[in-house]
Amino acid sequence: MKHLAALNKYFWKYRVRLSLGVLFVVLSNFFDILSPQLSGYIINMVTHAIRQNQGIHEVIKYEESGNYNFLVQWFIKWINSSAFTYSSIVILAGVMLLIMALLRGFFMFLMRQTIIVMSRHIEYDQKNEIYQHYQQLNTNFYKTHSTGDMMNRVAEDVSRVRMYAGPAIMYTINLVTTIIFCLFYMFKQNASLTWLVLSPLPILAITIYVVNNVIHKKSEIVQRSLSDLTTNAQESYSGIRVIKSFGQEKNMLGFFKKNSEEYRRNTVSLSKLEAIYFPSMTLMIGLSTLIAILSGSLQVLHGMMPGVIVEFVLYINKLTFPVSAIGWTASMIQRASASQKRINEFLQTQSPITEPEKPVTPVLNGNIVFDDVSFTYPHTGIQALRHFSLAIKEGEKVLILGKTGSGKSTIAQLLLRFYDVDEGKILLNGENIKSIPLRYLREHISYVPQDVFLFSDDITSNINFGLTHAAEAADVQEAAKYASVHNEINNLQHGYQTLVGERGVTLSGGQKQRISIARALMKGASIMLFDDCLSAVDSKTEHDIVNNLRQYLQDKTAIIITHRIFTALNFDKIVVLQDGKVLEKGTHEQLIKQNGEYAELYNLQMNTEQTAQATTEFQ
Known part of the structure; x- marks a missing residue:
């Protein structure tokens, strides 16, 4: 239960519903427990009448001991204080049983309206909590966790936890109150017979304890298998075009069948284990019933009224569903515990990107300084930037060039605080980026990522x-x-x-x-950040966009990260990266004079464009 203790905050939040639910469970069982006593009294009364050789139409006045509930005792006093025949008493008892059944049903309805509805509220709150936590985690978390697993935690795991917060708690309270009521009146009626009837229960308790531990372990395995299966399916749906283009439908089906078979084997194993519960419960209940009849019959032969046997058999029947539900309830609790453990592990994952303790909100107009910045990706160990320094003034246009893996995109991700630098610092308008609230920072940066994402x-x-x-x-x-x-x-x-x-x-x-x-562009932030965002357009469209951007970016600070040179834009600074270090830095004219990497790339690109233009004109 230590993992499920995380739900206590929700139980406290909905304590009124939970308290009313407990009350309604108690009242429902209170009226349910009256039927064995009333039935036992009627049997004893008839037996007494037969033993006294009284006619069935004569007035019956049978005094009973005070071992019954006060409502049953009131009923006995009422019929003994009036002139009722045997038939009248039986009819009145039937009416009273009907009234008690209706009252029990009414409180059962209220019981479900409080506890089950409470569990739905908890499910809603927990899903929101998980989703909110997803939003707070940094980019590295999403690179190291599969989408299918994250979806499974917010869907399947939360649903299993809800089964604990609702049905499992409701049936557990019902079980406890039923057992208390039954045992109280059983001991009050006949203590020796009660001890005999309860003798199989230690075996039942041991069975439940042993099987519960195994169920908990198997439930964790089942949930992990389900996450793998969900991940496999999600990747197949997302990458269906790649699968079809490479003709890999059969192989992907094989992977899915493998994961599906793993999940099936684990769930079947768990189901077989759970199947031990119900036969065990039925066996124990059957033994208790048999003991009650045999022992009770022997005591009747020695003068005990037979109504006690009827009462005990009915008590045992009342215990049948709650006790048999122990297995089902325990299984729900164990599954919920395994799921909540997975949820807790996730919720306890803290993002290294935290809000500043003393936040500042400077005017972010585009003054940016990268001061001796070094950074290594935590999930791969690759050092993306080494002692990178760059100063950008308000309104400047900066081009960052480099080959794949040179660290270009890392600059964008550090500026947005998707990651924090390992060494050095990034300043915006003189303030360390770590002291600026995340939302405020990102509201003032318009970002076009390299991996474009559009919502459905x-x-x-x-x-x-x-x-x-x-x-x-x-x-x-x-x-x-x-x-x-x-x-x-x-x-x-x-x-x-x-x-x-x-x-x-x-x-x-x-x-x-x-x-x-x-x-x-619609966001209209003061800092524009373009990360290789024209790689999928043709040269003419690229030229049109760059010309449009030249007009749009006149009063904005812009950082354009690419592997191409945009000749239509007049950049204030051009930075060439190689292996995370600044290889060259300056204006276009300065870098052309250096005749280095930039000049070589520029000449190559110009020759390519001229050749393409000549080919087009020739055609």
């Missing part, structure tokens, strides 16, 4: 994503025009209301990149 929504919503409120249609179209995608959007069947599908699957790579650029 319409184009307008995707362009408006970075805004706190929806923009005017004209503003959305203006941003799309700057990104050179307006005409293509208008050519779609539903224009800006076109649904782009999951991750923008209905659009081309170039269209997705340009919509992502429009989204960043």
